[in-house]
């Protein structure tokens with residue numbers, strides 16, 4: 001290669017690349033120094049975590065938890081709106097003209113009888129929104145997600161001379177059951193806050209405490225709830241079991257539908273489970289219909305559409321074959337949309353995580369669980385990133401989210417959750433670690 005080519009093309013390109021890498025490292029190391037400098041004293045967030053763990057609230061009735069987080073946000077000087085889509089809370093921190101970044105955690109706990117033996121374990125029984133007395137426990141770790149979000153908000157508030165834009169902090173109700181994200185949007189969330197440029201959420205999981213995992217593309221499955229009513233035929237004077245008994249028909253359908261879907265699509269693509277079954281009225285001597293609820297999980301939008309059609313057609317065909325007097329009825333509801341991280345949202349976060357967490361940054365596998373976080377975008381196409389942070393301190397007896405034994409280790413889970421959310425937010429604002 002002639003010398004002139006080296007001096008005209010190769011050297012400048014090399015110098016540019018080296019300068020770019022140095023700048024990137026500079027940006028990420030200054031992000032790390034912001035995190036270290038402005039991380040709040042963890043004591044009060046540990047206390048919030050223990051108190052919330054001991055005093056959990058079920059989906060749709062999270063009034064006390066919402067009041068506690070609202071008062072914490074007000075204490076930090078954020079403008080707070082409450083009771084959005086139920087007990088939803090939003091805090092707004094305007095900090096100059098720039099991007100709007102929404103960060104979110106969930107308020108609700110689960111109907112579980114806690115068996116962790118922690119000194120701050122929940123022994124609480126509360127009335128759910130249907131009037132039933134239920135045990136209640138933060139078995140999914142939403143208490144840890146909330147503590148990390150509050151701590152990250154305090155960090156970002158303290159570090160506000162290092163970023164420009166609007167921070168929107170969302171505490172969402174009713175994630176576990178009915179879709180509080182959609183309820184918040186329908187209740188006018190975006191008449192109270194600007195439409196974000198990006199949305200961020202994280203969840204504590206049984207990864208090693210201190211680690212984080214992120215990826216672009218699909219990270220959580222979609223879930224549809226399909227209520228099915230199968231009709232039988234009353235035949236007075238004869239044993240109803242000798243007629244078209246809807247209980248027997250529905251049972252045959254429930255038993256076969258999982259295998260039929262598995263055979264047609266493969267269990268990697270779609271799963272079907274029966275989450276409820278009800279038929280008959282006490283005292284009645286024959287049964288008109290049987291109801292069952294199917295939970296259908298899928299990964300690809302096209303496959304989801306095909307599976308929903310397949311399930312409906314298959315149930316209709318079985319009813320015909322078994323001489324049902326009427327066609328079955330279907331009521332479908334999207335329980336959780338697919339969670340698909342945008343590469344544009346993930347890229348700056350992955351770079352910041354890679355530099356800060358080093359070997360504790362892991363690739364995120366597609367998980368066969370669901371979330372309604374992406375429904376917070378409503379009809380807007382808002383790029384988002386959702387990642388996991390680890391909460392398990394040993395390899396033995398790992399309990400998974402939703403188990404009555406699930407309890408993340410407080411240290412260093414809380415610190416890494418605060419750091420991850422604050423880092424991701426700074427990276428999403430485009431902060432270069434310098435005062436504007």
Ligand SMILES: [Zn+2]
Nearest residue numbers: 140141142203
């Ligand atoms: Zn959860």
